[in-house]
Amino acid sequence: MRISELSERTGVSPASIKYYTREGLLPAGERTGYNSTAYDESHVARLRLIRALIDTGGLTVAAAGEVIAAIDSPDIDLDHAFGIAQRSVPRDVTPPSSTAIEQVRAVMRERGWATVADNPGIPLAASVLDDLATTRTDLSAVLPRYAEAIDIIAEADLDAVAASGDRDQMTETVVVGIVLGDVLLAGLRRIAQESHTHRRYRGGVVPGQAHEPGQANETRELT
Amino acid sequence: MRISELSERTGVSPASIKYYTREGLLPAGERTGYNSTAYDESHVARLRLIRALIDTGGLTVAAAGEVIAAIDSPDIDLDHAFGIAQRSVPRDVTPPSSTAIEQVRAVMRERGWATVADNPGIPLAASVLDDLATTRTDLSAVLPRYAEAIDIIAEADLDAVAASGDRDQMTETVVVGIVLGDVLLAGLRRIAQESHTHRRYRGGVVPGQAHEPGQANETRELT
């Protein structure tokens, strides 16, 4: 197919397709003449992956490129795939305090978690604890319960990876699962938070059923 | 204190302080003459909050402004605070398919979650499911387990809110907890994922203890 068809089927403009190709995220199509290049289904799939990582996952184009390079790399092992996906979320972490790091390590000991020293989650979690401390928000009580919940999540993640067939598909599952999993969890957390709030602070919404269509909307205005 | 001292104590440049004041994130100091303005401890705390929301939480300056306006608003109720914080993470969600929304609703029914129709978590989670479907990643098995874990997290969140004293502090806990909580969970998930990977696929790392300093580093190169 030509670039216009590829554009229509993915919703990505031809100019952006060229841009992604230039940046190495999308392999070039097969040149079939001076002014014709043939794209196939693999380009459609790749483009959808790119948009999922960028739009939904919130990655930059450069980070998406690294993630995709990891997926394409034929001999990459699970450890490397994890590492690249873990590092892909762009966040300039301020160096955390040693007390915050010790708090994280305490949680790790409690739950029997062991990692290599440079796991990016450790400074990330620790810097959040620092921020929470300076903003007078005390989450020390929630930390072990978060960790308990995360154990369930990580176990589910690994099961999904194990169930994903061959090595190639496994790598993609790892990478996509890490990036999009964070967003999925954030969405579920928003739903659950609202539900739990209603349950605690008012009886207006009946637990166990979704909002009925046509029912009066409880609106929330943003100022 | 003057702007230079405020800058030193927070690590934010005077130019940026002025910028945040212009954008309404930071209240202006008390003008004490043509070329002198007095800032106090509240400005220090506010600036730290701003940087936590922007740097760690990944909010834009505009979104941080809305969140801060919610915290400042004296008569805001919990529902509104939740709503504003929930909407603050900037992500242009593509309209999800109805099947994805139904998947989310099924999870909600299963767990007894009830929300108003416009909870932003629903389209967010649903659009992730759409992305996962088009990238051939099957997470249907993990969804109920994610939901189970999220129930624990949301319960802990609400406990933290309830424990946070007066109304003003409660609002700040809600808002900061939602925004930074996502990042904290992402960090813990990365740690747990690596730990679970080691436990499953190799016996090299002993569970139950953190990485020893001085031990040979298992490096991960990024290409």
Added chain:
DNA sequence: ACACTATCGATAGTTACACTATCAGCATGC
């Protein structure tokens, strides 16, 4: 009294990112 430094608000400039538009040359279909 007087140089010196720091501050003020206003405004213009900068950097990074992610596109987007234009261009000259050329092939293909009607």
Added chain:
DNA sequence: GCATGCTGATAGTGTAACTATCGATAGTGT
């Protein structure tokens, strides 16, 4: 035989988040 659409290369655009400069002026040390 010519309008349409495609090609890669390159330059331009728009937005976000700062950052630098400026003229006026006020406090500080000597």
